[in-house]
Amino acid sequence: MTDSSALDPEDRKIVTLARSARARNGVPEGAAVRDETGRTYVAVTVALDSLKLSALQTAVAMAVASGAGSLEAAALVTEAETASAEDRAAVRDLGGAETPVLVAGVDGVVRLRVSAG
Numbered sequence: 001m002t003d004s005s006a007l008d009p010e011d012r013k014i015v016t017l018a019r020s021a022r023a024r025n026g027v028p029e030g031a032a033v034r035d036e037t038g039r040t041y042v043a044v045t046v047a048l049d050s051l052k053l054s055a056l057q058t059a060v061a062m063a064v065a066s067g068a069g070s071l072e073a074a075a076l077v078t079e080a081e082t083a084s085a086e087d088r089a090a091v092r093d094l095g096g097a098e099t100p101v102l103v104a105g106v107d108g109v110v111r112l113r114v115s116a117g
C-alpha cells in the first residue's frame with residue numbers, strides 16, 4: 001500500500017477526481033490523466049453496445065481530443081489489482097513508457113504505482 005498523504009498534491013488531485021467520477025456515475029472504474037501543461041481529463045468506463053472503453057482509455061482519448069501532446073501521470077480507481085495491459089498501453093502511447101499510473105482502490109487509497117511501459 002502507498003501512503004496517499006505522501007503523494008504529490010497534483011497526483012492526489014487526479015486520484016480524487018477519478019474517485020469522484022466513479023462514485024458520481026456509479027460505474028466500476030474512474031480515471032484521470034494530467035497532460036504536460038497540467039490540464040486534467042477525467043473519465044469513467046464507457047459501455048455502449050457499439051463502443052467499449054475502460055475509464056483510463058477514455059481519459060487518454062479525451063486528452064488526445066483536446067490537443068494534449070503528452071501525459072505527466074494517470075490515475076485509475078478500481079477494484080482490480082492493477083491497471084490492465086491495454087490501459088497501460090493507452091497511457092504509454094501518449095505519455096511514454098515512464099509515465100506513472102497510480103492504481104487506487106474505491107476508497108481512494110493508492111495501492112500501486114506502475115509505469116505505463
